[in-house]
Amino acid sequence: MIPYGRQSISEEDIQAVEAVLRSDFLTTGPAVERFEQAVAAYCGAKYAVAVNSATSALHIACLAAGLTKGHSLWTSPNTFVASANCGLYCGASVDFVDIDHDTYNMGEVLLKEKLARAKQQGTLPTVVVPVHFSGQSCRMEAIYDLAQKYGFHVIEDASHAIGGSYKGHKVGSCTYSDMTVFSFHPVKIITAGEGGMVLTNSADLYEKLILYRSHGITRNKRLMLQESPGGWYYGQLDLGFNYRMTDIQAALGYSQLQRIDEFVQKRHKLARRYDEALKDLPVILPAQDRDQYSSYHLYVIQLKLDQISLTRKEAYDQLQAAGIGVNVHYIPVHTQPYYQKLGFKQGDFSVAEAYYEQALTLPLYESLSYSEQDQVIETLRSIISQ
Ligand SMILES: *Cc1c(COP(=O)(O)O)cnc(C)c1O
Secondary structure, three states: OEOOOOOOOOHHHHHHHHHHHOOOOOOOOHHHHHHHHHHHHHHOOOEEEEEOOHHHHHHHHHHHOOOOOOOEEEEOOOOOOHHHHHHHHOOOEEEEOOEOOOOOOEOHHHHHHHHHHHHHHOOOOOEEEOEOHHHOOOOHHHHHHHHHHHOOEEEEEOOOOOOOEEOOEEOOOOOOOOEEEEEOOOOOOOOOOOOEEEEEOOHHHHHHHHHHHEOOEEOOHHHOOOOOOOOOOOEEOOOOOEOEOOHHHHHHHHHHHOOHHHHHHHHHHHHHHHHHHHOOOOEEOOOOOOOEEOOOOOEEEEEOHHHOOOOHHHHHHHHHHOOEOOEOOOOOHHHOHHHHHOOOOOOOOHHHHHHHHHEEEEOOOOOOOHHHHHHHHHHHHHHHOO
16 A cells, blocks of 8 residues: 555664663653754744643644633635644634635635634734645735734744745744744654644744643742752643653654655655656646745646546545555534534635645655655556546
8 A cells, every 4th residue: 555645764764763762851852952942943943842741832832822701713725634733732722714716725815814803803813824735825915914913913824834934034934924833744744753833933932832742840949939948849830731742752753854855855766757748648747836836745746627527536446445644634624513503604715625625745755766656656547547
């Protein structure tokens, strides 16, 4: 089976993890700090806070932004459920902004229109979470301009997009946002087994993120409300969680980071090969904005269902049966049963729904060989040319 995504683990990665197992620290220690500093330096951000998943990273980013009951968070319907759930974790309500036809990212024009309506109705969001779908950055300059105008926080869900850039800035630099979140799940660009990170340029947000990551407790005398009674003392200043990353994970993440540009370059080569090989088929290829450099987490095509004799389900099933692990990204979040219970309906975000009906994710990962990719291409060609 050729999966849609998988990790690339080197001998150096294995040695890096082994070295931690032989050291004094297993959980959050020097390897976490080194990984944080390396990712912050790579992205050009001041601060980074490593946690045990991007889901946790989104949660503490929302808390640091002050999101709470009575507030709302807006995101894209074309994302993994975690981008929206983080708002609900904070007791806020969640709403969506439909996607752009070409990039499948949250449409910045639709966002602008929705904000203008929300202002009149007094329902402006506290947090907006643009998701860099497939590794292609959203049009952040426009989104950030709107944030200035309407006064909301921007948290980039860059789970797909580490290694990419936008207008000459690395994704994660937070040039056009308050915070950026990465995922180190094994199918993403680099992995820590599980893991996530929040980047920011704000010292104030950084301090809050550190607190929320670990129970809301601190040993920092400067933050204490009263004088410390002794060296053993820690003060709980807020309600936080145990979202810590282990040194075992961080060592793997750090080792992977050394090869990130190589990983992304290989993904680009594979994407160019797909572009070339599929251009005469009845499919829509992924469009790319010129002022960004995608990390190509996903390569998604849309089947032109009116020009082929199969349904998307039949194409998916036949590819799976032929050993090609295609996938579908994403089931629009507002159509999930849980979100339907919250009041969302089929038809609410029709562009994302129509896109979903014909979307198919082809295998793409660093260690995918050209001959495996040719097998994907030939199988797809024969199936949709029936
Ligand atoms: C993978 C992913 C997440 C969640 O990442 P975890 O590290 O598994 O918690 C969140 N948002 C998006 C867009 C993702 O793809």
